[in-house]
Amino acid sequence: MEERTITMKIYLILGLISIILFGACAITGDSQKATERKAKKAFEQRDYQASLAYSIALLQADSQRVDALYTGGESARYLRDYDVAILYLERIPDNAKSGDFADADFGLASAKMEMGEYAEAARLYRAFLENGGINYNLIAKAKEDLEYCDWAIEHLKKGNRTLVRRLGENVNTAYSDFAPLRFADKLYFSSSFTNDTITAPVIRLFSAIQDGPAKLYAVNTDDKNLNSCHIALTSDARRIFYTICENSGNQNGPCAIYTREKQYEGNWGPPKKLPRQINLDNFTATQPTVGYDKILRKDMLYFASNRPGGNGNMDIWGSILEKDGTYGQPFPLPFNTPQDDVTPFFHQPSQTLFFSSNGLGNAVDFDVFKTSKTGDAWAAPENVGPPINSAYDDLYYTFHSGSGKAYFASNRPGNRCPDPDDACTSNDIYEAQISAELNVLAYNALDSSQLSGVTVELTDLGRNKIDTAAVNPNGNSFSIPLELEKNYRIAATLDGYLPDEANISTEGTSCFTTLTQPLYLRPGVVLVVRTFNAVDRTPLYGVAVELADRQAGHTVVYQNTASSQQCSFPLDFGKNYFVTGSKPSYSSDNASTSTIGLNRPDTIFQDLYLSPFMNLPLVLYFDNGKPGFGSWLDTATPLTYEQTYLGYLNRKPLFVKGFSEGLTGAEKEAAEAEINAFFENEVEANFAKLRTFSETLIPYLQAGNIIEILVSGYASPLASADYNRRLTERRISSLENHFRQYKNGIFLPWIKAGGLTIKKDPKGEEFDIENVSDDVNNRRLSEFSPAASRLRRVTITRIKFQQGSSSITK
Numbered sequence: 001m002e003e004r005t006i007t008m009k010i011y012l013i014l015g016l017i018s019i020i021l022f023g024a025c026a027i028t029g030d031s032q033k034a035t036e037r038k039a040k041k042a043f044e045q046r047d048y049q050a051s052l053a054y055s056i057a058l059l060q061a062d063s064q065r066v067d068a069l070y071t072g073g074e075s076a077r078y079l080r081d082y083d084v085a086i087l088y089l090e091r092i093p094d095n096a097k098s099g100d101f102a103d104a105d106f107g108l109a110s111a112k113m114e115m116g117e118y119a120e121a122a123r124l125y126r127a128f129l130e131n132g133g134i135n136y137n138l139i140a141k142a143k144e145d146l147e148y149c150d151w152a153i154e155h156l157k158k159g160n161r162t163l164v165r166r167l168g169e170n171v172n173t174a175y176s177d178f179a180p181l182r183f184a185d186k187l188y189f190s191s192s193f194t195n196d197t198i199t200a201p202v203i204r205l206f207s208a209i210q211d212g213p214a215k216l217y218a219v220n221t222d223d224k225n226l227n228s229c230h231i232a233l234t235s236d237a238r239r240i241f242y243t244i245c246e247n248s249g250n251q252n253g254p255c256a257i258y259t260r261e262k263q264y265e266g267n268w269g270p271p272k273k274l275p276r277q278i279n280l281d282n283f284t285a286t287q288p289t290v291g292y293d294k295i296l297r298k299d300m301l302y303f304a305s306n307r308p309g310g311n312g313n314m315d316i317w318g319s320i321l322e323k324d325g326t327y328g329q330p331f332p333l334p335f336n337t338p339q340d341d342v343t344p345f346f347h348q349p350s351q352t353l354f355f356s357s358n359g360l361g362n363a364v365d366f367d368v369f370k371t372s373k374t375g376d377a378w379a380a381p382e383n384v385g386p387p388i389n390s391a392y393d394d395l396y397y398t399f400h401s402g403s404g405k406a407y408f409a410s411n412r413p414g415n416r417c418p419d420p421d422d423a424c425t426s427n428d429i430y431e432a433q434i435s436a437e438l439n440v441l442a443y444n445a446l447d448s449s450q451l452s453g454v455t456v457e458l459t460d461l462g463r464n465k466i467d468t469a470a471v472n473p474n475g476n477s478f479s480i481p482l483e484l485e486k487n488y489r490i491a492a493t494l495d496g497y498l499p500d501e502a503n504i505s506t507e508g509t510s511c512f513t514t515l516t517q518p519l520y521l522r523p524g525v526v527l528v529v530r531t532f533n534a535v536d537r538t539p540l541y542g543v544a545v546e547l548a549d550r551q552a553g554h555t556v557v558y559q560n561t562a563s564s565q566q567c568s569f570p571l572d573f574g575k576n577y578f579v580t581g582s583k584p585s586y587s588s589d590n591a592s593t594s595t596i597g598l599n600r601p602d603t604i605f606q607d608l609y610l611s612p613f614m615n616l617p618l619v620l621y622f623d624n625g626k627p628g629f630g631s632w633l634d635t636a637t638p639l640t641y642e643q644t645y646l647g648y649l650n651r652k653p654l655f656v657k658g659f660s661e662g663l664t665g666a667e668k669e670a671a672e673a674e675i676n677a678f679f680e681n682e683v684e685a686n687f688a689k690l691r692t693f694s695e696t697l698i699p700y701l702q703a704g705n706i707i708e709i710l711v712s713g714y715a716s717p718l719a720s721a722d723y724n725r726r727l728t729e730r731r732i733s734s735l736e737n738h739f740r741q742y743k744n745g746i747f748l749p750w751i752k753a754g755g756l757t758i759k760k761d762p763k764g765e766e767f768d769i770e771n772v773s774d775d776v777n778n779r780r781l782s783e784f785s786p787a788a789s790r791l792r793r794v795t796i797t798r799i800k801f802q803q804g805s806s807s808i809t810k
Helices: 008-028 032-044 048-061 066-078 082-089 104-114 118-130 136-157 641-650 652-660 665-702 721-741 748-753 779-784
Strands: 163-166 177-183 186-193 202-209 226-233 239-248 251-261 285-293 298-305 315-321 341-347 352-357 367-374 394-400 405-410 428-433 436-444 454-460 465-472 477-482 487-493 500-505 513-521 525-533 544-549 554-559 566-571 576-582 589-594 602-610 618-621 707-715 756-765 793-801
Touching: 032 048, 032 066, 048 066, 048 082, 066 082, 066 104, 082 104, 104 118, 104 136, 118 136, 177 226, 177 394, 177 405, 177 428, 186 226, 202 239, 239 285, 251 285, 298 341, 315 341, 341 394, 352 394, 367 394, 436 454, 436 487, 454 477, 454 513, 465 477, 487 513, 500 513, 525 544, 525 576, 554 566, 576 602, 589 602, 618 641, 618 665, 641 652, 641 665, 641 721, 652 665, 652 779, 665 707, 665 721, 707 721, 721 748, 721 756, 721 793, 748 756
Parallel strands: 202 226, 226 285, 285 341, 436 513, 525 602, 707 756
Antiparallel strands: 163 428, 177 186, 186 202, 226 239, 239 251, 285 298, 298 315, 341 352, 352 367, 394 405, 405 428, 436 477, 454 465, 454 487, 487 500, 525 566, 544 554, 544 576, 576 589, 618 793, 707 793
């Protein structure tokens, strides 16, 4: 593949060679006057490399020579070496800016503008105009460039994050470069071209990868009387569309659209001219773009043409690409103007059609517009605005979703030109890093008045992470940058107001976009519920918080996320509420709150403390009459609960036999199954839970918490009330012994220090229990039945954490 040869680097190399050669001549005897004449002559003949070299030679002898500073600076500017131009032109004193050097400020302003120093450039342009220059062409150009600088300054004040840069010299030449299209990592574009066999410039298709050399693309015509331009690719890159035009000097003559298909071995097949309904005889069809229309569910071809039936000069047309390879009858798009509407590009992911027009709005030069379909109708075109659009021609907008970069052609100031004068109108190709901006406005929901002092938080939903948090104490607006292809949640809060939030998406964004999102905060009473681990007081996330309106019986449940420990509820005045927090593997907590007596916006904070002891109440069962006693008056026992439990478990066969005695068949089997299930699912399972409960206590006691365990004891009604009360006290005593002796007395230091206490509540016997007998002769129902067995128990009913937290009850 051939590469374009003349680049700025070659200019610089030639300039360096010239400097060496002419500098040597000066050293070996050329008079200063002769060097002056050579510098002036080279500058007048626009041999800027030689002029720069002679000027440098003069400055080596006298670094303050105004004539050398001027010719050197202007030569560097024409060579687009703006750093050198500024270095020399800035050294010209103001009192010397007259006569031959009267336009020094113009040259310095132009170089500053190209370097993006718009404020300084504007100052210098104004100084040049105020000094009353006599070059009317430069005066007109200064006014035009000053307008551009003012526009750029205002644009930068708005904080637009879209970064625009002119592509390098591997893409842009001294001639027009246009029609960029990026596919994967390769940029396709059109540009003028010459070589040994083609001496007059022709337009050809090129491709380049990043900053690599541009290469002629394979589909170009070999006919030097024809131009090849305007690439379009299908989404699978299996088919290419492009334009072939007659070469009429520097202008394209009549154009026609061609296509090629990728062959099995990867090469492009032969060119095929699109049929007559596309390429209408004696008219131009050009600038193709293709994409899948999700509404029509068909592939579409859009192109520009001056064919009859449109609305003006060049119009944009559409044609359906049928699956059988035929083309639908072209139709003009409804937004065409009487002027020129050209360079369409269909962005398939966002279903957006971009194009340029000089007939929409107040446009005189070409601006880029966008439109999309709602049903079968196209929306009114929207100007994409700066910095894509400028005070100059901006065309051929395309967008590459993978990189978030747009490409377009423009003749804005600073482009390379075949003849470096100030009348250059050649297009160069630009790259823009597209971004989006969110404009958030906060209002009072009752009267739509503006709210100041609002805090907004932007959360990236993909990462579930807050990207931006901001407060505006003096206004109601926020400007927040967004990334492309993201989903966000924007939330606004203000003390005394209910928060508001909205979801924002930049998916499918294909040009610089400003999204406006109003948020309305309702004043009122707000209940903010915060959830904590009851043991170590750390925030507890993922809690389901339930708010109940006691009068209305209405319940609202809010599920905290894995990264949130609080939620907010709007409350009405004059009401009582009940709030409960729950979480798997934790005991719940609840509290009451009231708005009765409140008459102004307020925020109520309610903290809930959830305990990790989620198996409460924990019921532990005992054998009949156990633990035993030395005297029936005893209220304590030396046995631990584990010892009584093991003895009870050993008597399980006796209970199975006793409960099924006298029964036969299915009734006997059912009785045996019922008593077995009681032992396995309650007696044995709850003993295992006691071990878990004990293990869970240890780290919380180690953390310094003061814990009180409330234990209730019960007995069956086989004996006297006094006997049963003492029996339940012995049963509670066995549980106390469990904690004293567990793991070689691990709890003893806390028990002795008062860090762990057991509050006893011996209930004694329970009466009027169904299927339970107090007849000692009916042992099946008074002793062996599951119902009677469930009465012989102690229950850990509550864990109370002191240090100010609420009691937690399961």
